[in-house]
Structure formats: structure tokens, C-alpha cells
Amino acid sequence: MExxxxxxxxxGIFGALASxxxxxxxxxxxxxxxxxxxxxxxxxxxxxxxxxxxxxxxLALPAAVAVGIGANLIVAAIASRLADGDFAVATLAAxxxxxxxxxxxxxxxxxxxxxxxxxxxxxxxxxxxxxAAAIALSLLTLSVAAAYKLQRSSLGRALRVVxxxxxxxxxxxxxxxxxxVAAMAASGALVGAAGFVFASxxxxxxxxxxxxxxxxxxxxxxxxxxxxxxxxAVAGAALLVLLPEGLRWVGLPAASEGAMRDILYGxxxxxxxxxxxxxxxxxxVPAAKPHDTTVR
Amino acid sequence: xxxxxxxxxxxxVRLGGVDALLDVSAAFDxxxxxxxxxxxxxxxxxLNVLSGLVRLSRGSASILGKNLSTIPAHQIARMxxxxxxxxxxxxxxxxxRENVAAALSRTDLGGNGPSEAYRLAEASLxxxxxxxxxxxxxxxxxxxxxKLVELARVHVRKPFIALLDEPxxxxxxxxxxIVADVISQVAARGGLVILVEHDYEFVxxxxxxxxxxxxxxxxxxxxxxxxxxxxxxxxxxxxA
Amino acid sequence: MLAVENLSVVRNGRHILDSVSLTAEGGQILLIAGHNGxxxxxxxxxxxGELSPSRGTVRGAETGSTFYLPQGRTVFxxxxxxxxxxxxxxxxxxxxxxxxRLPDAVLPDLAPAGGLSGGERQWLAASRLNxxxxxxxxxxxxxxxxxxxxxxxMLENLRDATDASGAPTLLVEHNVRDAVAIADRLxxxxxxxxxxxxxxxxxxxDTARLEEILLL
Numbered sequence: 001m002e003x004x005x006x007x008x009x010x011x012g013i014f015g016a017l018a019s020x021x022x023x024x025x026x027x028x029x030x031x032x033x034x035x036x037x038x039x040x041x042x043x044x045x046x047x048x049x050x051x052x053x054x055x056x057x058x059l060a061l062p063a064a065v066a067v068g069i070g071a072n073l074i075v076a077a078i079a080s081r082l083a084d085g086d087f088a089v090a091t092l093a094a095x096x097x098x099x100x101x102x103x104x105x106x107x108x109x110x111x112x113x114x115x116x117x118x119x120x121x122x123x124x125x126x127x128x129x130x131x132a133a134a135i136a137l138s139l140l141t142l143s144v145a146a147a148y149k150l151q152r153s154s155l156g157r158a159l160r161v162v163x164x165x166x167x168x169x170x171x172x173x174x175x176x177x178x179x180x181v182a183a184m185a186a187s188g189a190l191v192g193a194a195g196f197v198f199a200s201x202x203x204x205x206x207x208x209x210x211x212x213x214x215x216x217x218x219x220x221x222x223x224x225x226x227x228x229x230x231x232x233a234v235a236g237a238a239l240l241v242l243l244p245e246g247l248r249w250v251g252l253p254a255a256s257e258g259a260m261r262d263i264l265y266g267x268x269x270x271x272x273x274x275x276x277x278x279x280x281x282x283x284x285v286p287a288a289k290p291h292d293t294t295v296r
Numbered sequence: 297x298x299x300x301x302x303x304x305x306x307x308x309v310r311l312g313g314v315d316a317l318l319d320v321s322a323a324f325d326x327x328x329x330x331x332x333x334x335x336x337x338x339x340x341x342x343l344n345v346l347s348g349l350v351r352l353s354r355g356s357a358s359i360l361g362k363n364l365s366t367i368p369a370h371q372i373a374r375m376x377x378x379x380x381x382x383x384x385x386x387x388x389x390x391x392x393r394e395n396v397a398a399a400l401s402r403t404d405l406g407g408n409g410p411s412e413a414y415r416l417a418e419a420s421l422x423x424x425x426x427x428x429x430x431x432x433x434x435x436x437x438x439x440x441x442x443k444l445v446e447l448a449r450v451h452v453r454k455p456f457i458a459l460l461d462e463p464x465x466x467x468x469x470x471x472x473x474i475v476a477d478v479i480s481q482v483a484a485r486g487g488l489v490i491l492v493e494h495d496y497e498f499v500x501x502x503x504x505x506x507x508x509x510x511x512x513x514x515x516x517x518x519x520x521x522x523x524x525x526x527x528x529x530x531x532x533x534x535x536a
Numbered sequence: 537m538l539a540v541e542n543l544s545v546v547r548n549g550r551h552i553l554d555s556v557s558l559t560a561e562g563g564q565i566l567l568i569a570g571h572n573g574x575x576x577x578x579x580x581x582x583x584x585g586e587l588s589p590s591r592g593t594v595r596g597a598e599t600g601s602t603f604y605l606p607q608g609r610t611v612f613x614x615x616x617x618x619x620x621x622x623x624x625x626x627x628x629x630x631x632x633x634x635x636x637r638l639p640d641a642v643l644p645d646l647a648p649a650g651g652l653s654g655g656e657r658q659w660l661a662a663s664r665l666n667x668x669x670x671x672x673x674x675x676x677x678x679x680x681x682x683x684x685x686x687x688x689x690m691l692e693n694l695r696d697a698t699d700a701s702g703a704p705t706l707l708v709e710h711n712v713r714d715a716v717a718i719a720d721r722l723x724x725x726x727x728x729x730x731x732x733x734x735x736x737x738x739x740x741x742d743t744a745r746l747e748e749i750l751l752l
Contacts, residue, residue: 154402157410161387161398168385171347172399172449173373312651314644334683335655382654382681383608436547439607439677440572440710462654466607466680466710468571469750494655494683533685 005129007245009201012136015237016194018221019143020187026227027156028183029163030079033215034094035191038071040210041098042195047205048108051116061196068192069185076184080177092212099207113206116199126200136197140234143190147230155182224268239268299361301325301457301488302346306355309341316341318512328479328489330499330520333509334533339492340382343459346490347379348372359457374401376456378449380463384442388435392426392445393417395434399449420452424474439466444474451478458482460491464498476502496524537561538672538704543592545578552578554728555592560704565695567719567736568708569750574725576708577607580674583706596672603670607677609657613650617643620660628668654681662690665697673698673705679714687711691718712750716740724752
């Protein structure tokens with residue numbers, strides 16, 4: 001039972017992260033692999049405030065959200081300077097940078113990471129599986145609602161134009177940069193909040209917890225579930241978080257589990273690319289036109 | 297700066313190592329102006345400068361007294377300037393009603409929601425003769441139909457200034473009156489239309505003023521009959 | 537020789553092409569005109585093989601020996617003009633390269649194609665025609681966006697290329713008034729159907745009749 005609850009916590013957290021990736025890539029047209037770094041930033045700030053600083057939760061949570069927004073806006077600033085392909089590759093490097101920074105910062109435990117005590121809110125422990133599961137699932141619900149609201153808003157409509165043809169968007173009076181920034185601020189907030197939930201539940205943050213592997217996984221979830229729809233992230237997270245665990249019931253030996261999981265992810269991705277590029281629920285998201293850079 | 301609708305003073309634009317425009321000065325107020333010239337003479341560059349998509353290397357360009365070099369492209373559009381492109385820019389994956397509705401901002405709609413935008417879009421599609429294709433996905437449209445979709449966007453915005461890049465190229469002649477109508481509607485409201493065109497008959501029909509460019513320089517300006525019959529101007533086109 | 541029989545293309549219940557039949561002899565230029573959306577581009581794409589017909593047959597359009605110039609100014613933005621010309625030449629086996637020269641250089645050789653104007657890119661894309669000896673020529677809008685002087689040169693160039701290669705040519709053009717000067721036959725498509733197939737030569741002088749036809 002406790003294991004199931006743990007799964008739900010991970011499902012909720014990763015679902016929220018995938019939803020953020022969907023907002024950036026599916027709505028904003030910005031494909032970033034920096035999510036684990038932004039997530040890590042939120043988690044580390046949470047751990048630092050709740051641990052060594054013994055700060056209250058009502059300070060730590062907004063701080064994590066703010067850091068998430070800030071970190072994702074830095075990513076947005078870099079996106080505006082680089083071509084799409086260069087940018088995606090550059091974000092893969094974000095985690096190395098993040099890990100190097102936190103591993104060398106003694107304030108947050110350096111290479112050993114930071115362990116924090118249990119945190120209680122109104123008598124409920126944030127690291128108790130039931131509480132954490134409830135919080136994580138609430139965050140997931142919130143992120144789906146946010147994506148849904150965004151899609152139907154005028155910002156969402158403007159983003160659809162920006163995503164496909166930024167030059168056209170500008171000639172129609174749409175401030176393409178401001179729209180992208182707004183989307184990435186929203187997704188950054190979600191990622192920061194997810195970092196808070198993670199840190200307060202696991203009670204431990206470490207430079208190696210937030211790597212490129214996790215970032216790629218998050219993007220895969222968003223893509224597999226379907227970019228451009230609010231439910232896609234949920235489906236993707238369900239597929240990539242819950243399904244591998246289902247393998248255990250098939251009786252695979254624990255020793256090969258890690259490798260098995262990578263094989264599973266790889267096969268799933270290949271299957272999607274071949275059979276259903278739009279993802280489970282996705283509408284096909286058009287790439288920016290190749291002639292976009294010229295103004296003819 | 298004076299309050300001329302559009303004013304270019306000694307404008308020079310250097311793009312990719314080439315002088316696209318050299319020392320171009322001109323001013324326009326209202327009505328319909330056609331820019332003609334050989335291929336590569338800088339005609340589209342003029343439109344790109346006026347819509348804020350290309351920056352000047354030298355000189356100044358202003359709209360209603362406002363210096364364009366300080367205004368980003370989307371804000372220029374919001375000043376009431378609509379433009380079309382040589383190769384139409386269409387959102388391939390949505391229907392053409394959505395394509396036209398996308399041109400309407402919240403201020404245009406005055407607080408009304410998307411359904412008002414769709415209603416206005418459909419009215420404009422009817423004005424250009426595409427009403428039967430309103431729900432059709434844009435990727436299936438022909439070149440000429442796409443030109444008409446961009447024209448519908450200009451129609452729906454009721455702009456003060458319209459910048460049209462080759463509005464009839466690729467269109468069947470039976471559609472020319474539709475384009476002429478949209479142009480005259482902008483002018484009738486006291487606005488200014490600047491169009492780039494190679495079809496001199498169409499130019500004679502709609503333009504009140506013609507400006508000729510050759511190799512980035514202004515080589516003639518005046519009434520259509522004058523400029524289109526000016527031997528010196530045509531000679532400077534150099535068989536190109 | 538090209539033989540198209542009862543070609544139909546149906547999408548979503550709509551007849552984009554409806555039982556179109558035509559033949560073209562070697563060295564003949566067929567000018568294809570019609571309203572926007574009448575199916576002209578679809579006809580070329582189906583003959584070329586990019587689209588599959590719902591019914592009907594095409595004979596005389598083998599892959600590899602058909603020259604197809606689609607609508608739009610597709611060139612590679614980062615390659616220069618001379619790099620394009622080298623690329624085009626490399627696509628044709630040496631044995632098939634004609635002795636004809638490329639049209640007079642009107643484009644700056646070292647300019648990256650992305651910086652050229654729309655008309656210049658159109659000229660560059662069309663110059664690929666002069667490099668080989670195709671057995672069938674399909675052109676979708678040759679003179680769109682070109683100045684009057686360049687239109688004439690382009691059309692004359694097409695006439696020369698058709699004569700040199702002895703291939704049948706299908707030319708889709710909106711600019712019928714200029715194109716009729718080089719065409720042998722004029723075909724009109726209307727809502728997917730071929731409604732007229734007539735000799736072009738008499739129409740060069742008879743502008744009244746030409747105007748009538750264009751209203752079809």
C-alpha cells in the first residue's frame with residue numbers, strides 16, 4: 001500500500017513536470033530539456049529553507065515557485081538568442097551546470113547533498129506517503145487545469161500563432177517574445193512547486209538527483225502523452241511512471257530493472273515516433289516553418 | 297518630424313552584404329501608391345522597413361511622425377498597419393476562419409469574445425469570395441486562395457495603412473476586382489495603401505501614384521500614366 | 537509523349553480532379569489555365585507522382601526523367617547562386633547535359649540565395665531547367681512575381697528548353713496573355729474538369745476571344 005502511494009506521489013510530480021513541458025513545447029513551441037535543472041533549483045531552495053534555515057512552509061513554497069519562475073525565464077532568455085536546434089542541445093547542458101554549482105556550494109551540502117528533517121503542516125507530515133500523494137495529485141490537477149485554461153485563453157490563441165510563424169504573429173500585432181515569456185513563467189511556477197513537493201517528501205536533495213536523464217524523461221512524457229493538450233501530460237506520466245512499475249508484477253528480476261526500464265522507454269519512444277507522432281491525445285503540433293528566418 | 301502618414305528620408309538598408317535600398321526619400325499621405333521595379337530592386341524591403349521587420353542602416357522612416365526605429369514590429373502592427381507577404385503566411389494546421397480571426401486583437405473586438413471574431417472573419421471571407429471554404433484546413437489551399445486569405449485578414453482589420461506585397465500575383469484575373477475593392481475600401485476610409493506589383497494593368501487601375509525603384513534607388517515618382525510611360529524610368533529597369 | 541487518361545483525384549468526397557484526359561507530343565507546350573483552386577497544381581502533382589490518383593492512368597512520366605518545378609521559390613537559403621548551379625548540374629548525368637548555355641547570368645554569383653528577392657529566387661529555381669534533358673517538363677507558375685521583362689525572358693527560355701530537349705511541356709500559368717505567345721495549346725480547368733483544349737496560336741492575335749476564354 002505504501003508503495004502504491006509512493007508511486008502516486010511520483011506520478012503526480014512527474015505529471016506536473018510533463019504538464020510544464022507541454023506548456024512550453026506544446027503551446028509555446030519552445031523545446032527545452034532544462035526541466036530537471038529548474039526542478040532541482042526548486043527542490044534545493046525548498047530543502048535549504050526548510051532544513052538549515054528552519055523556515056516555515058508558507059515561505060518555502062512561494063520561494064520554490066519564485067525560483068522555478070526565475071530559472072525558467074533564464075532558459076527563455078537563452079531560447080530567444082539561439083536557433084531551435086542549438087537551443088535544445090544547449091539546455092541538455094543545463095544539468096551539468098546545475099550539478100556543478102550545487103555540488104560546490106557547501107550551504108546546500110555540497111557533493112553530499114542535503115538531508116532535511118520531516119516537515120509538519122497543521123499536524124500532517126509532508127513526508128508521509130498519504131499526505132504527499134494528496135499534495136502531488138492536487139498539484140497535477142492544478143497543472144492540468146492551468147494548461148486547459150491557458151489553451152482557451154487569448155494568450156493560448158496568440159501562442160498558437162507564435163508557435164507556427166513568429167513573423168506572421170508580429171505582423172498581426174502579437175508580441176511574440178512576451179507571449180513566450182508568459183508561458184514559460186507559468187510552467188516555471190509549476191516546476192518550482194513540484195520541486196517543493198519532491199524535497200519535502202523525500203527529505204533529501206543531491207546533485208545527482210536532477211540529471212539529463214530525468215529531463216529527457218519529462219520531455220518524453222509530454223511528447224508521448226501528446227503535446228498541445230492538457231491531458232497529454234497525465235497520460236504520458238501514467239505511461240512512463242506507472243507502466244514500468246507494472247513490469248515488476250510480471251516478475252522481472254530486480255537486478256536488471258534499471259536496464260529494462262531504459263529499454264522500455266526507448267521502445268515506447270520509437271513506437272510513438274513510428275505509429276503515433278502526435279502522442280496519445282495530441283493534436284499534431286506544427287514545427288516552425290523553414291523559411292521563417294527570411295522575411296519574404 | 298512632420299505629420300505625413302509615411303515619410304522616408306535618405307533611407308539605406310544593407311542586407312547580407314547587399315545594398316537593398318540606397319538613399320530613398322519619399323512621403324505619402326492618403327490614397328493608393330504602387331511601387332514598381334525590376335526584381336531585386338528593393339520593393340519588398342520598403343514594405344519590410346515600414347512594417348518593422350527590417351532595420352535601417354541609415355536615414356529615417358516614420359509613420360505619423362513616429363520614428364520607426366524605436367518601435368518593435370508588433371507595435372507597428374497595432375498602430376493600425378496591416379500587411380500581406382509575397383508568399384502568403386498561413387497557419388497550415390487550422391481552418392481559414394481561424395486564420396483570418398487570428399488577425400483580430402482584443403481591442404479590435406472591443407471586449408467581445410472569439411465568436412465575434414469568427415463572425416467578422418466569416419464576413420471578410422465572404423468579401424473575398426472564400427466563404428465556402430471557411431472550415432477547410434488551410435494546408436489544402438492553392439497559392440491564389442492563400443493570397444485571398446491574407447487579403448481577408450487585411451479586410452477584417454480595417455487598417456489605416458495596408459502594405460500589400462504582390463497582391464494579385466498568382467491570382468486568376470477574375471479575382472482582380474476583389475483585390476481592387478479591398479484596396480479602395482482602405483483608401484475610402486481616408487487610409488493609405490502601398491502595394492508592390494508587377495502587373496502594370498492592375499497598377500493603372502488602382503493606383504493614384506506610382507513610385508519606381510531600380511537597384512535600390514528611387515528612379516521615378518508620379519501619376520501612373522506618367523511613370524509607366526516614362527522612357528527614362530523603363531530604361532533604368534535595364535531589361536530586367 | 538505524355539498520355540493522361542480519365543485522371544481523377546478525390547479527397548474528402550470532393551473531386552479535385554474529375555476525369556481529365558490529355559495528350560502532349562514531344563516539343564509541344566500545353567498552357568494550363570483556370571481559376572484558383574481549379575485543380576491545376578493537383579494535375580501536375582498527380583502526373584509527377586507526388587499524389588496518387590483515385591482513378592485514371594498516366595503514361596510517359598517516368599521517375600527520374602521528368603522535370604518538375606513546383607510552385608513557390610524553393611531554393612536553399614544558405615547556398616550561393618553558383619553553388620546552386622553546380623548542384624543542379626550534379627543532379628544530371630554527364631551524358632545528358634545539353635550543349636546549351638545557361639541563360640545570361642542575371643544573378644550575383646556569390647550571393648547566398650536566402651538574401652535574394654522573391655523574383656530572383658524564382659529565376660534561380662527555374663534555371664534548373666537548363667541543366668538537363670528531361671523527357672517531360674512540368675512547370676507550376678513560371679512567371680509569378682517576375683517583372684514584365686523577366687517574364688518574357690523566362691518564357692522564351694522555356695520555349696528554347698522544350699525545343700532543345702524535345703520533351704512535352706505542361707505549363708500552369710496565370711499570366712496567360714504572355715504565356716500564350718510560346719504555347720502550342722491552351723487548356724482550361726474548371727472545378728477539376730477539363731473544359732477546353734484548343735490551339736494557342738490563333739489566340740495570340742485574337743485578344744477578344746482570349747478574354748472570353750479566360751472567363752470560363
